[in-house]
Amino acid sequence: MFVRRIVVVGTGYVGLTTGACLASLGHRVVCADVDPDKVKRLIRGEVDILEPGLPELVAEGLASGRLSFVLGAAAAMTDPAGAPEVVFLCVPTPMGVGGVADLAAVESVVDECRDLLPEGCVVVNKSTVPVGTAQRTAELLGRDDVAVVSNPEFLREGTAVYDFLNPDRIVVGCDKQDAAERVAALYARLGAPTVLTDAESAELVKYAANCFLAMKLSYVNAVAELCERLGANINDVTEGIGYDHRIGQAFLTPGPGWGGSCLPKDTAAMLQVADAADFEFRLLRATIDTNTRQRQRMVDKIRLAVTGKRTGSLSKVRLGLLGLTFKAGTDDLRDSPALAVAALLRQAGAELYAYDPAMTPTASRPELGLVTLVDDPYEAARDAQGLVVLTEWPDFRTLDWVRMAEVVAEPIVVDTRNLLDPDVLRRAGFDWTGVGKKP
Ligand code: UGA
Numbered sequence: 001m002f003v004r005r006i007v008v009v010g011t012g013y014v015g016l017t018t019g020a021c022l023a024s025l026g027h028r029v030v031c032a033d034v035d036p037d038k039v040k041r042l043i044r045g046e047v048d049i050l051e052p053g054l055p056e057l058v059a060e061g062l063a064s065g066r067l068s069f070v071l072g073a074a075a076a077m078t079d080p081a082g083a084p085e086v087v088f089l090c091v092p093t094p095m096g097v098g099g100v101a102d103l104a105a106v107e108s109v110v111d112e113c114r115d116l117l118p119e120g121c122v123v124v125n126k127s128t129v130p131v132g133t134a135q136r137t138a139e140l141l142g143r144d145d146v147a148v149v150s151n152p153e154f155l156r157e158g159t160a161v162y163d164f165l166n167p168d169r170i171v172v173g174c175d176k177q178d179a180a181e182r183v184a185a186l187y188a189r190l191g192a193p194t195v196l197t198d199a200e201s202a203e204l205v206k207y208a209a210n211c212f213l214a215m216k217l218s219y220v221n222a223v224a225e226l227c228e229r230l231g232a233n234i235n236d237v238t239e240g241i242g243y244d245h246r247i248g249q250a251f252l253t254p255g256p257g258w259g260g261s262c263l264p265k266d267t268a269a270m271l272q273v274a275d276a277a278d279f280e281f282r283l284l285r286a287t288i289d290t291n292t293r294q295r296q297r298m299v300d301k302i303r304l305a306v307t308g309k310r311t312g313s314l315s316k317v318r319l320g321l322l323g324l325t326f327k328a329g330t331d332d333l334r335d336s337p338a339l340a341v342a343a344l345l346r347q348a349g350a351e352l353y354a355y356d357p358a359m360t361p362t363a364s365r366p367e368l369g370l371v372t373l374v375d376d377p378y379e380a381a382r383d384a385q386g387l388v389v390l391t392e393w394p395d396f397r398t399l400d401w402v403r404m405a406e407v408v409a410e411p412i413v414v415d416t417r418n419l420l421d422p423d424v425l426r427r428a429g430f431d432w433t434g435v436g437k438k439p
Contacts, residue, residue, distance in 0.1 A: 015090030158329030173202025224436025234436025323391025
């Protein structure tokens with residue numbers, strides 16, 4: 001195997017995972033970030049994102065000398081480790097005005113590095129970017145001797161290290177075949193199927209994959225609603241359709257709607273890409289609308305369960321919320337459906353006490369202003385007129401539900417993730433409502 005000298009710009013969950021995993025595959029990796037405190041912490045081996053396996057890989061990389069951290073992309077280019085052969089861009093591409101991805105961070109790195117990139121080096125875009133960005137980056141760069149390659153990532157937060165080291169596929173797009181092959185070779189040890197294509201197709205693969213996943217979830221959430229109306233059970237329906245290998249069992253769990261830092265951003269951006277190409281992507285619009293509606297549907301469900309009426313008032317009703325992050329296994333609150341539901345409940349006048357295993361009550365995040373954060377699930381439940389499970393943390397399953405029943409004001413649980421065992425809850429005296437189940 002060829003050991004490459006690699007620079008990774010950006011140490012978010014994608015950049016840091018990419019850097020640490022490439023180092024674990026034997027490459028020599030220098031990671032750069034613009035945040036001096038973060039760089040200092042990383043040099044000491046402190047990882048401040050919740051990503052299983054990542055602290056261990058970072059420690060291993062630092063100890064072996066194959067992984068290092070520097071402040072700023074320019075410093076990474078001139079690191080004593082030697083000139084980079086491959087530079088990964090893993091900087092944020094947040095949702096900008098009208099759902100268009102904001103490429104300011106990509107552009108600023110290109111400006112900073114333009115004159116420092118050695119001849120023949122390859123710039124790889126790992127950030128999720130609109131189709132045409134590789135081309136635009138190449139133009140901005142203005143260097144014929146440096147190829148720009150699109151190599152989208154498919155990492156899930158919370159399982160990023162596992163996903164990196166066990167990929168379903170590697171996608172590499174570039175019009176220059178040798179540059180694409182060089183990037184693909186970095187992953188050779190992983191033995192994954194590799195799609196070598198042009199940059200535009202590679203960029204589209206990422207959007208098309210995330211939009212498909214979002215569509216699958218909106219579809220399941222819509223079928224779950226139908227199940228409730230028809231008296232069917234969504235678990236059995238999804239199990240029944242999931243055995244069809246063309247459909248698969250994954251991504252069929254209904255919930256309060258999909259969220260996180262990726263699916264909402266990428267569906268909005270894809271819609272924008274379609275609009276700009278004069279294509280009315282109705283299926284995708286319906287996917288997004290179904291998701292927005294799903295959050296309100298959860299509030300309607302809670303209202304009915306707690307007040308006994310579809311139009312009952314939630315004003316001054318005390319609710320205990322279990323889970324705030326956008327999914328279990330992460331401390332990420334970005335575009336969390338749990339917070340979206342909390343915001344709607346707050347608007348309706350409810351008083352919210354929330355517990356999340358990844359949040360401490362001292363967490364000073366502005367998004368948490370909606371709720372009173374407590375550090376114990378039984379505290380969240382105290383005097384609650386209803387409990388709502390919003391994130392699928394496995395720990396909630398093994399709570400002492402008899403004790404929970406003793407502290408609540410009313411034994412009512414709305415389980416928007418179908419996480420809990422309804423029999424255990426009912427035995428403890430709770431009235432349990434799930435999603436896509438018989439009332
Ligand atoms: C997603 C994709 O799954 C990754 O492949 C992709 O690389 C990543 O976006 C990205 O673009 O960087 P992630 O946002 O970490 O990963 O989270 P997912 O596990 O996909 O969950 C997304 C949302 O769907 C969460 O709100 C989750 O609770 C929800 N979900 C997922 C369900 O409601 N039901 C399911 O069965 C699965």
